[in-house]
Amino acid sequence: MSSRVLIVGSVALDDVKTPRGHHHRVLGGSASYGSIAAGLFSPVDIVGVVGDDFPSEHIAQLEACGVNTRGIEIVRGGKTFHWGGEYSGEMNEAITHFTELGVFEHFNPTIPDAYRENDFVFLANIHPALQLRVLEQVKKPKLSVCDSMNLWISTERDTLIQVLKRVDVALLNDQEAMMLFETHSLPTAARQLLDLGLRHAIIKKGSHGAQMFSNGGTFAVPAVPLDTVQDPTGAGDTFAGGLIGYLASRKTLDEMSFRQAIMVGSACASFVVEDFSIRETARMSKEKIRGRYEKLQAALHVDPVELG
């Protein structure tokens, strides 16, 4: 029996251009990506805000993926958060063309009573003050996971540190983790994260995969080798969603469950980048995840050393 997952973050419309294509007003946002991946493994309650320009088929799409959307507030006369950006070259980083915050500018998440006892909480990337407000509204979950971004590290570092002190897992990319502690060493940054009281520091490394640090050691997975990446948007949020959704389906949260969850998150992320928006993750199945998981597991297998 899976536990329910609460996911709070952005629900957006994206204009995305990559060397593989150009798509307008497709479903985007950290909470959308995270929820669709998590929904494959556990029931998800999403909390976000959109304007009344938000297409109803996107709501239907989320619902079809096991996501309860009653927590998405629809503001009459408001505009949905609209982001436009472009990727080129190795597509490791987006160039933002425009950011129209719309109703997201005044997003102040109110967690419906029915979701306050969810055992699993994913704070997708939003202002850390809002992340704190979510934590104040929920009962102590079994597991809370927090994402963030370089903007909040530069402008709201103290608030972000307060959030990190209250959650179990930090999810950051390598540059963000090093920036947070002004170091050029990823292991040093990870150590400092753990010193805040976090149980796990999970570092996303884009095309280099992901690495988890905990007091029990480190675990690293490469990205699933893909010949063609269509659109990297949402890879990190999809990774996070797969991770927390898988953990919420487990009886125990031991170290091995986290390792498995990182593999599952990586498998989910490998699907999302194979098409624009959530097209490919909406088509994911547990069997497809198992296939990629086994491929990744084979890529990690090595026998003990034999030294004469």
Next chain:
Amino acid sequence: MSSRVLIVGSVALDDVKTPRGHHHRVLGGSASYGSIAAGLFSPVDIVGVVGDDFPSEHIAQLEACGVNTRGIEIVRGGKTFHWGGEYSGEMNEAITHFTELGVFEHFNPTIPDAYRENDFVFLANIHPALQLRVLEQVKKPKLSVCDSMNLWISTERDTLIQVLKRVDVALLNDQEAMMLFETHSLPTAARQLLDLGLRHAIIKKGSHGAQMFSNGGTFAVPAVPLDTVQDPTGAGDTFAGGLIGYLASRKTLDEMSFRQAIMVGSACASFVVEDFSIRETARMSKEKIRGRYEKLQAALHVDPVELG
């Protein structure tokens, strides 16, 4: 019984500055780093050239590490290849301050008869035309490994491709591999390397570790997490040396031996960066390698996925 390894490349004096210190005229060069790591596992014959300014203690140091130095030509009145450079920040790339090629400018490797039947050959980074000349002088080895650099990819691509078609293993860093085939996808670059007839494409990713591609699949290891890197010079050559030295100590060259060899190479590389020049690798022991290997192996362990 280990086979003998032939290593051909540069033997140099380095001036290296990093945030951790500044050292002058320390032992450097691709062949030196490679030989010292390989020498821990198998007997090594090095071929290179130096001037008569080359300190005899460096020769003694190489010999003490199991390296036969009779193939190092000492040019009377000549100057040893002298490189000066600096690392800052994440120390992923050196800024070169000066390159005085000295006698290395006219290096034309002549392989002593006694080394021509060595079963293992490492062509460290030198002009690909010289690498070809080495291949013409040796009997078909059991295993040949070739390194290169961005300079030769830009200026001598055709010659480099000829070399790659004749060796068993290509060792390149990720940017070099993608540059060679004008792609932004590492898996695509790896596929193209294998299409040249290579048995393995081994990609060095600096602080992200290493990844091997072969027709049997892929294998990835992270870098050993280190809090303090003193000097990254020679990490790639030390990785290569550990890899080929380990393989030369094995009875068979199956896929698992290569995976183990990548782990051993990574362990060796993790030592070399902990001090300047070859100080730390000269102190390596098989027991120390085993310790790091086991640490890395633990970082790769994961159980099968459990999907409800």
